[in-house]
Amino acid sequence: MNLVLFGPPGSGKGTQAERLRNQLQLRHISTGDLLREAVAQKSELGKKVESVLASGQLVSDDIVLSLMRDAILAVKKDGSLAGWLLDGFPRTVGQAQGLDALLAETGETIDAIFVLDATREAVIERLSGRRTCTQCKTVYHVKYNPSRTEGVCDRCGGKVVQREDDRPETIAKRLDVYESQTRPILAHYQGRVKMHRIDGDLPVDDVTTAIENVVTR
Numbered sequence: 001m002n003l004v005l006f007g008p009p010g011s012g013k014g015t016q017a018e019r020l021r022n023q024l025q026l027r028h029i030s031t032g033d034l035l036r037e038a039v040a041q042k043s044e045l046g047k048k049v050e051s052v053l054a055s056g057q058l059v060s061d062d063i064v065l066s067l068m069r070d071a072i073l074a075v076k077k078d079g080s081l082a083g084w085l086l087d088g089f090p091r092t093v094g095q096a097q098g099l100d101a102l103l104a105e106t107g108e109t110i111d112a113i114f115v116l117d118a119t120r121e122a123v124i125e126r127l128s129g130r131r132t133c134t135q136c137k138t139v140y141h142v143k144y145n146p147s148r149t150e151g152v153c154d155r156c157g158g159k160v161v162q163r164e165d166d167r168p169e170t171i172a173k174r175l176d177v178y179e180s181q182t183r184p185i186l187a188h189y190q191g192r193v194k195m196h197r198i199d200g201d202l203p204v205d206d207v208t209t210a211i212e213n214v215v216t217r
């Protein structure tokens with residue numbers, strides 16, 4: 001089963017992916033995580049994309065498509081999982097077309113796209129309060145889901161920090177980029193892939209249940 005979680009920054013894609021991946025035996029592939037990992041490792045790629053991530057703009061399609069090609073082929077080669085769960089990709093029409101070409105090559109399809117609709121007010125509040133563990137990537141929120149000790153991860157003891165791009169001016173930029181470059185790709189999939197709209201303003205458990213209800217029916 002191959003699924004895509006789609007929605008604006010802060011709509012809960014990463015949160016839901018973490019919950020669904022074990023249950024559905026899927027590889028969670030987040031382009032944001034892959035790019036941040038490259039930045040943390042100070043690799044050539046990381047040096048190239050660091051300032052783009054910090055600005056809230058999108059990394060170029062060729063870089064992202066190359067990363068995704070490797071990730072999707074690795075799941076197929078591994079063969080032990082039921083499929084993949086994409087989070088934060090595709091994000092431009094060019095990426096959607098590149099994904100089409102890759103899937104034509106591997107003989108795979110997207111089984112469903114879940115569109116997490118969340119209001120601008122909700123996502124701004126979520127992103128400005130989000131904190132992330134630098135080691136295991138567990139996501140917290142200062143108000144709704146704080147770590148037991150401020151700045152320390154409950155799960156691994158790692159340092160919990162604010163993401164560089166979760167500052168107010170960058171959040172606004174990311175939301176604008178979503179509206180202008182990412183939302184339009186839904187038209188690319190209209191009528192070709194099953195799309196399910198989920199109210200992303202609901203509490204986390206309710207969003208998970210709504211997705212599970214579709215997947216298991």
Ligand code: AP5
Pocket residue numbers: 007008009010011012013014015016030031032033035052053054056057058059060064087088089090091095126127129130131139140141144145165174200201202203204205207
């Ligand atoms: P990326 O990491 O993909 O960020 P994003 O899409 O902006 O999404 P977020 O991770 O910010 O939000 P989310 O929807 O996962 O929400 P989360 O679950 O964390 O991309 C970062 C950057 O990398 C981009 O700006 C770009 O530069 C680059 N990039 C990435 N992919 C790219 C691509 N394909 N092409 C080009 N460039 C790319 O939740 C947020 C907060 O809300 C958390 O605190 C959480 O606890 C809380 N929360 C979640 N759900 C709920 C709920 N239902 N109720 C209350 N709180 C909730």
